[in-house]
Amino acid sequence: MKKLISTPYLLWMAVFIIVPLIMVAYFAVTTADGAFTFDNLAAVSQYANIFVRSIYLAAIATVICLVIAYPLVMILARIDVSFQSTVLMIVMLPMWMNFLLRTYAWMTLLGNNGLINMLFGLFGLGPFRMLNTQGAVVLGMVYNYLPFMILPLYNVIVKIDKSVIDAAHDLGCNNAGTFVKVILPLSVPGVMSGITMVFVPAISTFIISRMLGGGSNLLIGDLIEMQFLGNSYNPNLGAAISLVLMVIILLIMTLLNQFDDDEDRVLM
Amino acid sequence: MKKCLSKLYLALVMLFLYAPIFVLIVFSFNTTKSRSVMSGFTFDWYVKLFHNELILSSLWNTIIVAVIASLGATILGAAAAVGISGMKRLPKTIVMQGTNIPIMNPEIVTGVSLMLLFVFFMARMNLEMGFVTLIIAHITFDVPYVILNVIPRFRQMDPNLYEAAQDLGCNGVSAFFKVVLPEIMPGIISGFLMSFTFSLDDFVVSYFTSGTTQTLPITIYSMTRRKVSPEINALSTIIFLVVVAVLVINNVIERRNLRKRGVVR
Known part of the structure; x- marks a missing residue:
């Protein structure tokens, strides 16, 4: 049975x-x-620039997420245990709002008549063109996917045995040495799953690029969407692009796994 | 000094996370459509929101799809987890690799691949995508989360429990319901809750598999595509308040449970 x-x-x-x-x-x-x-697959090469742009922007967003999240998690892990879950909940709360609404919020903030440009205007600056730029797309990726970096990092760092850190101090490491030689290596599995969880959705998004990037910053996701539901209906080409996207992600993940010999992945 | 820096950093991240939402909320009470100048206070956008047939019907669709899909995924996934945990190593690894596909694959590929399947077969049967395909798609991306929540429960369970129940006179089925099911129940419940929230929130997969059926995220998307409308701000405010309420209640319950257990032990 x-x-x-x-x-x-x-x-x-x-x-x-x-x-x-x-x-x-x-x-x-x-x-x-x-x-x-093989024509579809051959046709994908016409869009090489879009692939490069997607990988580039997603990589930048992933690095920024890591740079923001790591110190944050270190601070979180040191907070008094009774507050820790509450602070973590407050950090994760925006993630529970639909990501279209979160992206829309930035659309209204960054616009030429938006609040940020109005604040600049008070000082006689601007208006700056912020919406429909690559920077806005990266910002949207960081804002939407930051929690995916925080969570796996937190799960790993909070579990690091305090006595290991004490031992490093006893054996003559200063704070920086302890960080580089103990905390950083122990957090590698968290960093790796964080990178995966940010990079994969970032490279394949089509909403963020469309809402914050205007028409001029197409990403792979937009390209795929256009072949299935957009003006240029061509599911065969769309399938070919999807296939190449999967292969690229698989290659990048395999490459990353070379740095991570730990089998135990922390997903959530 | 160091403490101050950490607090400042925490505050900056919070500002980054919450400022956009806060601005949305404030401008949901604005009398004009301006997104930078408050000209007056009004509840008009909320009134308009509650008279918007499209939003109400898509909210209804979203809830129905999420309920059916998460229940279906929970039953399918829990049963699968029972079977998988009893498998030998090799078939287990293969099945788990397959289970991980929807989690690891980009959402757009999941959506597009299901769309290809539906279009390909339904065109031959003169059917159209809609409610049914939406529910099938949601179950497909929900099930892995149920399985991944239930399987660890089996690993934590004492394998002798099941046999002990049989020794004490249970037959296989009642031993399962009396001993195994209560042990894995927490995993089933968290799997169900995860599925439910993912279904409520899903846009990408739904976008490709819903045909003309509209769920709330799809309606929101088409609203952001058209013109600026403070109704979205009002909707965001309501959703934000619901999320805060649910999380706070959940936190309170969790704390109470922890305290209770602390007392018992």
């Missing part, structure tokens, strides 16, 4: 996870009539 009970899920997984991925691969190498072709 125990064996049979997972059968419905196994069927579900086959039909709604595995088969759809096979269909992506199938559409990527066929024409609209179903004939075999």
Whole structure:
């Protein structure tokens, strides 16, 4: 009985996870009539600049998230235990709001008639063009995905045994030495899952780039969306782009895993 | 000195996280559509929001889809976890790799791949995407979270418990319901809650698989595409208040439980 009970899920997984991925691969190498072709995959190379831009912006956003989150988590981990969960909850709370609304909030803030430009105006500066720039896209990524960096980092750093840190001090390390030689290496699994959890959604987003980047900062996600629901309906090309996106992510993740020999990943 | 710096840093991050939401809330009470100048105080946008048929119906859709999908995912996932935990090593690894696909894959790829499947087969059956495909898609991305929440419970459970129950006269089924199920229940509940919140909040996968059915995130998206409307601010304010209320209540309950357990022990 125990064996049979997972059968419905196994069927579900086959039909709604595995088969759809096979269909992506199938559409990527066929024409609209179903004939075999490499044209779609070859056509993806026309969009190399969009791929480069997506990787570049997502990488910047990931690094900024890491730089903001690491000190924050160190501070959080040192707060009195009875307050810690409350402060963490306050930090994570914005994540519970729909991310369209969070992105919309920045749209209104950054606009030419927005609040930030009005504040600049009080000092006789601006208005600066902030909306529809690459900076705005990166800002949107950082704002939306920062919690995904904070959470795995926190889970790892809070579990570091205090006696290990004390031992490092006893053995003659100063604060900086303890950080570099003890805390940093022990937090690598958290850093790695944080990077994954920020980079993957950032490289594939289409909302943030559309709402904050205007029409001129297309990312891979926008390109895919346009082939399926946009003006240039072409699911075969869309499938080819999706396939290349998956391969790129897989390559980058494998590359990152070289730095991380710890098998235990902290997801959430 | 160091303490001051940490507090300042914490305050700056909080400012970054909350300032945009705060501004949205303030301007939801603005009499004009301006996004930088407060010209007066009004509740008009809230009144308009509650008379907006589209928003109300899409809210209703969102709730129904989230309830059905998270219940379905919980049953499917809990049953799967029971089976998976009894598997041998190799099949277990393979199934878990498959389970991880929707978590690791970019959302847009999950959405697009399901859309391809639905369009491909439904066009041949003269069906259209809508409620059913939306629920199928939501169950698909919800199930892995249920499984990942339940499986660790099996690892923590004493494997002898099940046999002990049988020795004491339970048959296999009642031993499962009396001993195993209560042990894994916390995992099932947190899996259900995660599924429910993910379903409520999902935009990307829904966007590709909903056909003409509108959920709240899809309606919000089309509102932001058109013109500036303070109704979105009003909606954000309400959603924010709901989120704060739920989290605070949850925190209070958790603390009370912790204290209770502390007393018992």
